[in-house]
Amino acid sequence: MGGSCWRKSRRSWQTRIKLHLVCDGNGLPLTVAVTAANVNDSTMFEALINDVPAVRTPSGWRRCRPGAVHAGKGYDARHSRAYLRRRGINARIARRGIESSKRLGRYRWRVERALSWLSCFRRLQVRWDRDSGRFSAFVLLACALVCGNRLRSPGHAGGVAVVVGSYSH
Numbered sequence: 001m002g003g004s005c006w007r008k009s010r011r012s013w014q015t016r017i018k019l020h021l022v023c024d025g026n027g028l029p030l031t032v033a034v035t036a037a038n039v040n041d042s043t044m045f046e047a048l049i050n051d052v053p054a055v056r057t058p059s060g061w062r063r064c065r066p067g068a069v070h071a072g073k074g075y076d077a078r079h080s081r082a083y084l085r086r087r088g089i090n091a092r093i094a095r096r097g098i099e100s101s102k103r104l105g106r107y108r109w110r111v112e113r114a115l116s117w118l119s120c121f122r123r124l125q126v127r128w129d130r131d132s133g134r135f136s137a138f139v140l141l142a143c144a145l146v147c148g149n150r151l152r153s154p155g156h157a158g159g160v161a162v163v164v165g166s167y168s169h
Contacts (some may be wrong), residue, residue, distance in 0.1 A: 017132075019115065019139065020044050022052055027110035028150050029118075029143040034136040041074030046083050068092055070107040117146045 016037035022030045031051035033044055054064050068090035071080075076093050084091040092107075118124055121142045129135050 017135070019118070020048055021111055021114055021118075022048050023111050023114045025110070026150075027114045029114050029146055032139055032143050034132060034139055041072070042077035042080050045071070045075050045077070045080045049083070049087075049089075065089055072108065114146065117150075118142050121145075 018035050018037045018039065018041075020033040020035065020041070022032070024030055030053065031048060033048060033051075035044060049069065052066065065087055066089060069084060069092060071091075071093045073094045073096050076096050081091050081093065118139070121138075123138050124142055
């Protein structure tokens, strides 16, 4: 997770990172990964899906896999679809050059909302640390705070579908 995300520009050291976020059907962050901005989204797909924890359903048994995965065009790859097929998960990934991502917007807004919740933390808006481990620890702490605040609010029920998205800044 992480690696070296710093690069030297003409004026100063700059960082380019990408947050890969997996949310449940209601936008609650389940897992997050921090990578350099030039890492392809499809290379992180399997690791993100493997990190999704087992979710307790209303009937009491634990569900070890989501029912469906909604993902953007950046996650479209043959090996990603084959991986989901092997695990018995419905793949709802927009195909590059074939499908428009307008229909994906019905689900994508949940990830965007979770990313906006994370951007409320000032420590994540401007990255001062050169150490990627420390920055990813702050991202995980922010996700824990968002989950705590969200679960404390009334009317939250977990969804079966999972939405995957990334944000680069």
